[in-house]
Amino acid sequence: MRRLLLSLTALSLVALAGCATEPWVKPYEREKLADPVMQWSRFSLPDKHREHIHSIREGARGATGVQGGGCGCN
Amino acid sequence: MRLPRVLIWLRRRWRGLAAVALAAPAATTGAIAATLPEDRSELMFHSYDGGGVKATGPAVLVRKSLASRVSLSAGVYVDAVSNASIDVVTTASPFKETRNAYDLGAEFLVRDNIVSLGFNHSKEPDYVAQTASVDVSQEVFGGMTTVALGFSRAADKVGQRNTPGFFDKATHWQYRVGVTQILSPRWLASANFEIVADDGYLGSPYRAARVFGAAVPERNPRTRTGRAIKLRTIHETGALWSGSSLRAEYRYYWDTWAIKSSTWEIGGAKRFGERWIVDASVRGHSQDKALFFFDNAQAETTYVSRNRQLSTFTTTSFSAKASYEVRGLLPTGYEMKVAGVYELKRFRFKDFTDVRTGAPYRYDATVLQVLVSIAY
Numbered sequence: 350m351r352r353l354l355l356s357l358t359a360l361s362l363v364a365l366a367g368c369a370t371e372p373w374v375k376p377y378e379r380e381k382l383a384d385p386v387m388q389w390s391r392f393s394l395p396d397k398h399r400e401h402i403h404s405i406r407e408g409a410r411g412a413t414g415v416q417g418g419g420c421g422c423n
Numbered sequence: 424m425r426l427p428r429v430l431i432w433l434r435r436r437w438r439g440l441a442a443v444a445l446a447a448p449a450a451t452t453g454a455i456a457a458t459l460p461e462d463r464s465e466l467m468f469h470s471y472d473g474g475g476v477k478a479t480g481p482a483v484l485v486r487k488s489l490a491s492r493v494s495l496s497a498g499v500y501v502d503a504v505s506n507a508s509i510d511v512v513t514t515a516s517p518f519k520e521t522r523n524a525y526d527l528g529a530e531f532l533v534r535d536n537i538v539s540l541g542f543n544h545s546k547e548p549d550y551v552a553q554t555a556s557v558d559v560s561q562e563v564f565g566g567m568t569t570v571a572l573g574f575s576r577a578a579d580k581v582g583q584r585n586t587p588g589f590f591d592k593a594t595h596w597q598y599r600v601g602v603t604q605i606l607s608p609r610w611l612a613s614a615n616f617e618i619v620a621d622d623g624y625l626g627s628p629y630r631a632a633r634v635f636g637a638a639v640p641e642r643n644p645r646t647r648t649g650r651a652i653k654l655r656t657i658h659e660t661g662a663l664w665s666g667s668s669l670r671a672e673y674r675y676y677w678d679t680w681a682i683k684s685s686t687w688e689i690g691g692a693k694r695f696g697e698r699w700i701v702d703a704s705v706r707g708h709s710q711d712k713a714l715f716f717f718d719n720a721q722a723e724t725t726y727v728s729r730n731r732q733l734s735t736f737t738t739t740s741f742s743a744k745a746s747y748e749v750r751g752l753l754p755t756g757y758e759m760k761v762a763g764v765y766e767l768k769r770f771r772f773k774d775f776t777d778v779r780t781g782a783p784y785r786y787d788a789t790v791l792q793v794l795v796s797i798a799y
Contacts, residue, residue, distance in 0.1 A: 372565030378608040379566075381659045385700060386668040386692040387611065389657065391746070394467040394482050394498075395764050395792045402471055402790060406770070408710050408732050409676035409684040411597065411617035411651035419577050419595060420522055421550025421627075422478075422504075 389414070457535050457562045459494040462487050463798040473768065473788020475507040475517075484526075491532070498526035502547075509731070513778050514631050514638060518584070522547035536561045541575075549582040551589070556597075566605075573599040583628045593623030609659035614652070619678075621647040632727040634720040641728045643715075649678030666694030676710075682733065684710030690742075702744040709737040718774050731784065734775040742766040742790075758798040766790040 381387065390396045400413045405422040463486055470479040480501035488494040500523070507517035524545040531538045539558040545551070558573035575597040580589040601615035626643040633639070655672030674686040690704025713733035715726035746762035753759050768788040777784040 372567045374567060374605050374608050376566065379605070381609050381661070382605065382611065384659065384666075384668075384694075386666060386694055387609075387657060387659055389613075389655075389670075391700075392465060392762060392794055392796055394465045394484050394500075395469075395744075395762070395794060398467070398469045398482065398500075398792060399766070399790070402768075403708075406732065406768075406788075407684070407686075407708055407738060408682045408713070409651065409674070409686060409708070410649055411619045411676065412599070412615040412653035412674055414601070414615060414653075419552035419554065419579050419593075420502075420524070420545045421547055421552075421579075421581065422502075422522070 457532060457537050457560070459488050459491070459530055459532050459537065460486060461798050462494075463796055465794060465796045467792055467794040470791040471788060474770065474786040475509060475512060477505040478502045480521075493532070494530040496526070496528040496530075498528075500524040500526070509777060509779075509784060510630050515629060520548050520584075522550075535563070539573075549584050550579065551582075552577055552579040554595075558599075568605070569603040571599075571601040571603075573597070579623070581624045581628075590628075591624035593621060593625060595622075596620045609661075610656070611658075612654070612656040614654050616652045617650070619647075619649045619651070626728065627730070630728075630730055632720065632729045633718065634723065634727060636719060639727070641730065642726050643728055644680065644726055647678060647680055649676060649680075649682075651676040660691075664693065668692050680733065681714035682710055682712070684708065698748040698750070700746045702742075704740075704742045706740040706742070707737070708740075711735055712774060716774075718776055729775070731772055731775040734772055736770060736772040736775070738768055738770050740766055740768045746794075753797065756799060760794075760796045760798075762792075762794040762796065764790070764792040764794075 385391055403413075404410050405420070465482075465484040467482045468479075469482060471477070480503050482498065482500040484496060484498040486494060486496040502522040502524075503519070504522065505517070505519045511517055522545060524543060526541065526543050528539065528541045530540075537560045539556075539560075541554075541556040541558075543552075543554040545553075554575055554577035556573060556575035558571060560569055560571035562569050575595075577595040579593040579595070581591045581593060582589040597617060597619050599615065599617040601613060603611065603613040606612055623645060625645065625647055626641050630641050631638040632641040651674055653672060653674040655670065657668055657670040660667045660669050669689075669691045671689050672687065676682070676684045676686070686706070686708040688704055688706040690702060692700060692702045694700050712735040713728065715724060716728050716730065716733045718729065718734070720727050742764065744762060744764040746760050749759040749761060766789070768790065770786050770788065772784040775784050776782065
């Protein structure tokens with residue numbers, strides 16, 4: 350009986366997948382998001398340099414989206 | 424009670440059906456949309472001048488993809504530093520040194536995933552740092568959502584000028600997770616969380632603390648764990664001003680040294696014609712001091728530091744950037760852009776005094792970046 354219930358639950362999940370929330374922005378509606386003015390970062394080196402300055406001149410670190418190395422900068 | 428034949432069949436195959444049920448949502452929403460970054464090379468000249476510190480130099484980045492599945496990158500960054508900061512001029516003599524940093528990266532496109540491997544080596548006469556990182560990002564929900572995880576480990580060797588070899592070391596770990604979500608055809612938002620953990624020598628052999636008015640070597644804890652959460656959003660505002668966007672971000676940071684900080688930034692970008700893009704932004708940062716920071720300690724404590732980066736201060740920055748697409752100079756298939764960035768940063772310290780004047784320390788710094796970028 351337990352296995353029967355599990356089988357029915359699995360089948361329900363498969364059926365309900367068709368009723369799940371669909372992406373509300375279709376691929377053909379995303380052209381504005383590809384505009385250069387909509388990029389978080391257009392050039393890598395200036396952003397990396399800027400985050401380097403922040404990390405050594407201020408006491409806070411992290412969550413910048415830029416990975417880099419350390420230094421003995423003081 | 425004897426079950427109908429169809430239910431007997433289902434009861435025997437429930438494991439296989441469960442596997443299909445879990446896979447079905449991904450199958451209905453997965454259209455492969457992840458792409459590698461475009462091939463490009465960047466050459467930049469950077470300059471920082473403020474608080475008696477001048478750091479200038481070139482930086483180069485080259486990126487090339489292979490068979491549309493792997494993108495390789497390599498970069499070099501040079502800092503020629505002339506240091507006459509307030510710590511240096513009040514306790515020692517100005518000095519000059521050069522730091523060279525090398526970056527290698529590889530990004531792999533695997534179905535909807537991008538796996539990034541990175542390695543950084545930074546070397547200056549008294550400090551060597553090596554960092555290895557791995558990041559994985561996946562587009563889900565029909566490309567509407569990007570989930571990213573990352574890990575970095577850095578190993579540093581700490582030395583001192585005029586002393587051969589290295590006297591100590593430091594290790595750093597970073598764990599990060601982020602989500603980017605398309606909210607509308609004109610609106611993106613993201614949330615990032617990162618933990619930064621440090622172990623080892625976390626101070627400077629050149630910096631002195633002040634206890635009862637006398638200079639003593641600073642004493643820092645040998646561990647530090649910080650957490651940062653950052654929310655940011657960007658919205659296309661072409662309806663108000665053609666070809667423009669607005670963005671805002673906020674980061675909150677807190678760590679085991681009792682530092683708490685808030686950083687916010689608001690900016691916008693605008694296209695002028697087909698070739699010009701101009702950006703402007705304002706950034707504010709404010710932080711509380713570390714538990715063991717004292718401008719002039721009036722008691723003996725286990726840890727004591729007069730590092731102004733750990734004090735209570737605010738930074739206000741104003742930044743402007745302009746980029747221009749150059750045409751006709753390179754063959755078809757190459758896209759060349761030049762860009763210039765100027766930033767003014769105002770540091771205002773509340774509990775770190777300028778011992779030369781007795782007033783709270785303050786200084787302005789200017790950042791200049793000039794860049795040539797070629798995509799191919």
